[in-house]
Amino acid sequence: MTTIIDGKKLAQKINLQTTKEVAKLKGQGIKPGIAVILVGDDPASKMYTRNKQRKAEKLGMNSILKTFPSDVSQQVILDEIKALNSDDTINAILVQAPLPQQIDADVITSAIVPSKDVDGFHPQNLGRLYANQAGNYPVACTPKGIMTILKEYHVPLVGQHAVIVGRSILVGKPMAALLLNEDVTVTVAGHHTKNLASLTKQADILIVATGVGHLIKAEFVKPDAVVIDVGIDHDDNGKLIGDVDFDAVKDVVGAITPVPGGVGPLTIATLMQQTVELTKWSQING
Numbered sequence: 001m002t003t004i005i006d007g008k009k010l011a012q013k014i015n016l017q018t019t020k021e022v023a024k025l026k027g028q029g030i031k032p033g034i035a036v037i038l039v040g041d042d043p044a045s046k047m048y049t050r051n052k053q054r055k056a057e058k059l060g061m062n063s064i065l066k067t068f069p070s071d072v073s074q075q076v077i078l079d080e081i082k083a084l085n086s087d088d089t090i091n092a093i094l095v096q097a098p099l100p101q102q103i104d105a106d107v108i109t110s111a112i113v114p115s116k117d118v119d120g121f122h123p124q125n126l127g128r129l130y131a132n133q134a135g136n137y138p139v140a141c142t143p144k145g146i147m148t149i150l151k152e153y154h155v156p157l158v159g160q161h162a163v164i165v166g167r168s169i170l171v172g173k174p175m176a177a178l179l180l181n182e183d184v185t186v187t188v189a190g191h192h193t194k195n196l197a198s199l200t201k202q203a204d205i206l207i208v209a210t211g212v213g214h215l216i217k218a219e220f221v222k223p224d225a226v227v228i229d230v231g232i233d234h235d236d237n238g239k240l241i242g243d244v245d246f247d248a249v250k251d252v253v254g255a256i257t258p259v260p261g262g263v264g265p266l267t268i269a270t271l272m273q274q275t276v277e278l279t280k281w282s283q284i285n286g
């Protein structure tokens with residue numbers, strides 16, 4: 001029997017813990033705050049940022065959304081980040097990807113103070129993750145949420161082979177580091193990878209984050225593998241689909257995340273959880 005991983009249920013469990021943490025901080029006169037910067041008017045990005053805002057408010061946090069037109073200059077965004085960096089009511093800053101061409105994502109990423117970098121994109125935070133440093137620092141929410149899934153479902157990690165398809169700073173690279181830090185053997189594939197199916201078929205844990213709808217078919221997976229589908233795409237009828245052909249793959253593998261209702265809800269729940277963590281760490285570090 002294939003386990004269909006219930007991301008919504010797990011997200012609710014995390015949100016409940018977050019609500020309790022927020023209440024505790026409230027007793028100390030502290031309210032966690034998150035700021036989201038959205039550039040342009042892509043409808044999907046708008047919807048996600050609105051969802052994040054609503055969730056933050058529901059959990060009792062401060063949430064502000066700063067929107068800018070798609071032709072905004074890089075300097076305007078940098079000035080906004082500077083203001084948020086020194087705003088004591090804001091503990092977490094997220095700049096929604098993708099950014100328009102005139103803005104250099106690397107410059108933006110490095111401008112966010114590492115202690116408010118809720119996406120874990122800042123080179124200092126990424127470096128600490130890759131070095132497997134002890135201590136408190138933020139990690140990209142989607143990979144961190146996937147680790148929560150793997151642990152909740154008691155997926156064996158040590159010595160297992162994970163194949164990650166996709167190598168972005170948002171998902172693939174931090175995912176690889178998190179798994180390496182847990183003694184998993186990791187292979188990372190991208191669009192140049194030869195014989196993708198023969199590679200993914202070797203995976204005990206297969207994590208796919210490409211944005212190519214239904215890239216992974218039944219012949220790409222090993223029986224009993226654990227399949228984590230990060231991708232968000234739409235089919236010809238506008239229906240939301242993942243990177244994995246769910247109906248074809250689900251009967252072959254041991255466990256699988258659906259889209260929707262898998263990784264997505266965990267990303268949002270982890271974002272909120274990490275906003276609270278950043279708030280607590282800022283109290284410790286002053």
Ligand SMILES: NC(=O)C1=CN([C@@H]2O[C@H](COP(=O)(O)OP(=O)(O)OC[C@H]3O[C@@H](n4cnc5c(N)ncnc54)[C@H](OP(=O)(O)O)[C@@H]3O)[C@@H](O)[C@H]2O)C=CC1
Pocket residue numbers: 142165166167168169170171172189190191192193196209210211212215230231232233263264265267268
């Ligand atoms: N559910 C959730 O919570 C989240 C979902 N997403 C979704 O996940 C997907 C990926 O996001 P993100 O990482 O930001 O995307 P990017 O576009 O930044 O990266 C996509 C990656 O996929 C690789 N890729 C593309 N096509 C292929 C292919 N045919 N075979 C193998 N590899 C391929 C690319 O390889 P190369 O580098 O070689 O070009 C690249 O590394 C998107 O659909 C996004 O919407 C993202 C974040 C959170």
Ligand SMILES: Nc1nc(=O)c2c([nH]1)NC[C@@H]1CN(c3ccc(C(=O)N[C@@H](CCC(=O)O)C(=O)O)cc3)C=[N+]21
Pocket residue numbers: 048094095096097098119141142170232240259260261262263264265267268
């Ligand atoms: N700086 C930055 N950080 C991000 O984490 C980030 C980003 N930029 N840009 C875009 C991607 C995409 N992303 C998603 C989050 C939640 C769902 C989600 O909740 N999905 C629901 C479905 C929602 C629907 O119905 O469309 C689900 O899968 O169940 C999806 C995608 C975060 N991203």
